[in-house]
Amino acid sequence: MNEKIEEEQKDIEKKEDDDNEFVIDFTTSSAIHRVSLKFLVVYIPIFWFSGLAVATFWYGYTISPVPWIIKLLFLPLILLGFSFLFIFSCFFFSKLLLIFINLIHEPKEGIFRTDKRDNDFEFWKIRTEIKKITLWLIRNWPLPWIDVIAFRWFSIKMDFTSHLNDAWCDAEFISFGKHVTVGQGAVVMSSMVVGNYLIIKKIRFDDYALVGGQSTIAPGTHFGEDTVLGAVSTTTLNQELEDGWIYSGIPARKLKLNKYAEMRRDIIHKVDVDKEEKIETEHEVNIDDDKKHLIKRKHGGDNK
Amino acid sequence: MSVPNSMRVGPFCASVLAKKKYMILYVFLIWITLLPSILEIWWYWQMLWNDIRPLHFYVFLPLFLFVIYVSTVFVAIFFTKILLVIISIFHKPREGVFLRDISDKDYRYWSLRNTLKKWPTWLAHKFPFPFLDNICFKVLGVKTKFSNSLFEGWVDTEFMEFGKNVVVGQGAIVQSSVIIGNFLIIRKTVIEENVRIGAHVIVMPGTHIGRNCILNTWSSTMVGQELEEGWIYNGGPAKKFKKNRFFEDIPIEKLTETIGDMDGLLKKYDEQREARGVTKKRLLHRKDKEEPTTEEKE
Numbered sequence: 336m337n338e339k340i341e342e343e344q345k346d347i348e349k350k351e352d353d354d355n356e357f358v359i360d361f362t363t364s365s366a367i368h369r370v371s372l373k374f375l376v377v378y379i380p381i382f383w384f385s386g387l388a389v390a391t392f393w394y395g396y397t398i399s400p401v402p403w404i405i406k407l408l409f410l411p412l413i414l415l416g417f418s419f420l421f422i423f424s425c426f427f428f429s430k431l432l433l434i435f436i437n438l439i440h441e442p443k444e445g446i447f448r449t450d451k452r453d454n455d456f457e458f459w460k461i462r463t464e465i466k467k468i469t470l471w472l473i474r475n476w477p478l479p480w481i482d483v484i485a486f487r488w489f490s491i492k493m494d495f496t497s498h499l500n501d502a503w504c505d506a507e508f509i510s511f512g513k514h515v516t517v518g519q520g521a522v523v524m525s526s527m528v529v530g531n532y533l534i535i536k537k538i539r540f541d542d543y544a545l546v547g548g549q550s551t552i553a554p555g556t557h558f559g560e561d562t563v564l565g566a567v568s569t570t571t572l573n574q575e576l577e578d579g580w581i582y583s584g585i586p587a588r589k590l591k592l593n594k595y596a597e598m599r600r601d602i603i604h605k606v607d608v609d610k611e612e613k614i615e616t617e618h619e620v621n622i623d624d625d626k627k628h629l630i631k632r633k634h635g636g637d638n639k
Numbered sequence: 640m641s642v643p644n645s646m647r648v649g650p651f652c653a654s655v656l657a658k659k660k661y662m663i664l665y666v667f668l669i670w671i672t673l674l675p676s677i678l679e680i681w682w683y684w685q686m687l688w689n690d691i692r693p694l695h696f697y698v699f700l701p702l703f704l705f706v707i708y709v710s711t712v713f714v715a716i717f718f719t720k721i722l723l724v725i726i727s728i729f730h731k732p733r734e735g736v737f738l739r740d741i742s743d744k745d746y747r748y749w750s751l752r753n754t755l756k757k758w759p760t761w762l763a764h765k766f767p768f769p770f771l772d773n774i775c776f777k778v779l780g781v782k783t784k785f786s787n788s789l790f791e792g793w794v795d796t797e798f799m800e801f802g803k804n805v806v807v808g809q810g811a812i813v814q815s816s817v818i819i820g821n822f823l824i825i826r827k828t829v830i831e832e833n834v835r836i837g838a839h840v841i842v843m844p845g846t847h848i849g850r851n852c853i854l855n856t857w858s859s860t861m862v863g864q865e866l867e868e869g870w871i872y873n874g875g876p877a878k879k880f881k882k883n884r885f886f887e888d889i890p891i892e893k894l895t896e897t898i899g900d901m902d903g904l905l906k907k908y909d910e911q912r913e914a915r916g917v918t919k920k921r922l923l924h925r926k927d928k929e930e931p932t933t934e935e936k937e
Contacts (some may be wrong), residue, residue: 360904361855361871361880363837364808365790367769378768379705386701394697446894471767503791503809522809522838522856530835530853530885532894549810550855551838569856571904585857588905615891 336447339519359534359572362553363506365524367460374464377432385424389417413558415619422476425469426488432465433489442507447533456533466506499523502546508537508554515540518548518566525554527572536573547583563593655818657741657750664855667848668722672715672758692724696839712771716757716778723751723779732797737823746823756796764790789813793838798825800820802832802850811840824862831868833886841875874911 355461396413440458447455464487473482479501486493489506497515504517508525517523523546526535536555545556547566550553555573558564562576565583576582581590653706656662679914683703687696730748737745756779763771769790776796783801784791792811799815807813816825826845834849835844841859848854849868859875866872872879 357889360907361837361873363835363853363856364791364806364811366791366806366808375768375770379702382705383702386704387698390697390700394693434756441675446891466769475765520810524809524838527706528806528835530833530851530883531887532885532891535895550840567857574901584909585855586904592763608668 347528359529361588362551362569362571363527363529364522367463374461377461378468381425381428381432381465384428385421388424389421392417392420400543421633422469422472423482425472426485429465429469433462435464436461442535444508444535444537447535449528449531449533459533459535462507463526470506483490487500490506497540499549505538508535509540510537510543511540512544514542515544515546517546518550520549521546521550524552527554534572542579561593564622565590654699655750657747657752661751661754664722664751665758668715668718668755668758672711673711675714676711679703679707708766709771711777712759712762712766715762716775719755719759720778723752726751726755731827734798734825736829737825739818739821739823740815743823749825754799760796795828796829798844800827802830802834803835804832805830805836807836808838808840808856810838811836811842813842815844816843826858828865851882851883853885855880858859873908876914876915878911878915880911 345515348448365377391424399406405432431447436458440454442462443455445455447453447459449456451457469488470482473485480495480498482499483495483497486506486509491506491511492507493511494513496513497511497517497567499517501518502517502521502523504523505525509523523538525538526533528534538552538554538556540558541560541562543561545563546552546558547564547568549567550564551569552564553570553572553574556570557575559576559578559580561579563581564570564576564587565581567585568583568587569585570576570582571586576587577589579593581593582588583590607616642933669817676842684696687699689696726748730744732752733745733750735745739746741747747786759775760770760772761778763775769788771786772790773783773785776789776794779796781794781796781799781801782798783805784803787801787807789801789805789807791809791811792807794807794813795815799813799816803817813828813830815828816823818824824844828842828844828846830836830842830846830848831850831852834848835853836848837856837858839856839857840854842848842854843860843862843864845863846860846866847864848860848866849852849870852866853871854860854877855871855873857875858873858877860866861876864876866877869883869886871880871883872878
């Protein structure tokens with residue numbers, strides 16, 4: 336067996352296929368490298384100003400003429416409020432800085448060199464670092480839903496019907512439809528570092544898209560409606576996932592049509608697996624007449 | 640960007656507590672690191688507190704808390720380093736395969752070292768500025784450069800060597816020690832410059848990754864695997880996928896090509912998988928129910 340693998344490896348070594356050399360048919364990662372101390376210049380003002388907002392209210396709390404026993408009673412509530420005040424003022428100041436930085440250099444999609452002379456790369460790093468503070472604060476706070484607010488602050492189209500279940504997600508060039516679910520530990524990258532190049536491409540999720548846990552989503556991926564990507568799978572750069580299909584694997588390939596409750600929400604398809612035999616059964620769902628309009632009819636709409 | 644908990648991001652240490660008495664040392668370490676910060680607060684209070692005009696006190700308080708946190712991390716690193724030096728006098732850390740048993744001295748000391756390192760690495764990682772992580776790595780004995788970004792993945796803190804410009808992807812695991820069954824394997828992992836490790840990649844102890852390598856997502860290496868320089872690797876165990884020419888000066892227009900031939904790409908991945916011993920039958924949903932051949936069992 337080993338000889339066969341070695342032969343295979345030698346074949347690949349011999350192959351000199353110029354057309355395929357520069358095609359990015361693999362997925363790597365997105366992380367800022369060349370961490371420099373100049374980011375601290377951004378960090379300190381954000382922390383300081385947000386801290387000042389809290390300190391002002393704290394001063395007001397200490398000098399207020401309320402009896403101390405009532406003060407003590409409300410202390411936990413006030414501390415909770417202060418923590419949110421801190422987070423939200425961090426939002427505010429990072430957003431201010433972002434607006435300022437975007438005025439100097441507008442973020443745009445494309446392929447750039449990871450070079451100190453490349454403005455796009457440098458500003459991408461700064462943007463990422465600034466957003467990191469607020470998102471980090473949120474992610475270390477036991478309220479997972481406010482990251483939707485943060486994403487909206489950073490002008491990403493998203494609403495509360497979508498949810499990032501603890502996934503790593505870039506905070507620019509992403510648009511979410513309605514009812515999008517991203518699984519635990521998934522990595523959604525709209526930027527990717529390949530060799531000496533940085534690729535930024537917009538990721539689009541249409542309505543009811545579902546991403547399985549621990550999958551990696553490369554820049555430029557487009558999720559159609561009702562598309563499901565299985566767990567532990569990867570999409571490649573600019574991959575189009577068609578409407579209503581289940582994809583899985585590395586790289587993602589079509590597995591089967593998605594007909595499990597997503598496509599026709601008044602009928603549930605159930606699959607019973609018994610002794611490696613699959614039995615598909617359909618179950619009608621009792622839905623009140625006044626709620627029928629919530630059902631989405633798609634793909635021919637043959638559910639009369 | 641954001642740090643999810645489920646990916647166990649950050650430089651963490653393997654959390655085997657061989658002996659419960661190591662906790663005493665751990666708590667002692669936390670206690671002694673927090674003492675200087677209390678002194679700092681006292682000093683700040685003495686300097687700036689004014690009953691009539693507390694303006695200065697409140698204005699500089701946020702900045703001061705920032706300084707306290709950073710200094711606490713440095714103090715934690717300092718005391719951990721001292722304790723590690725003292726421990727290495729009793730028993731020098733070394734590579735090898737050891738028995739995973741309390742009677743084994745190497746196993747015990749490995750556990751003790753990791754228990755001590757947990758506190759400073761945790762502190763440094765709970766700060767959104769990645770610079771502290773790099774300092775922590777450097778002092779605790781990882782050969783690394785400040786240009787590396789190791790904070791998105793899980794990286795071991797001893798017997799590691801990094802070159803320049805290494806990027807460790809989100810949720811990647813780079814280890815130099817691993818527990819397999821009844822054994823603890825410690826081997827030095829060397830990653831040379833310009834290596835890009837993809838998301839969710841698992842790098843096992845003893846791996847040597849050459850310069851300019853790229854690892855595809857979800858690929859993994861074997862213990863002691865050598866990856867040649869200048870290749871893109873894929874799959875588990877990592878095999879050569881194609882020549883890496885992305886470090887060359889190529890015109891950007893060439894890169895913007897999308898993958899037109901999706902079927903061809905899938906075929907390419909399948910061929911590699913077949914070469915690894917996964918037969919087509921397995922890939923195609925096992926339509927024929929045959930017994931797996933001996934090749935598969937291997």
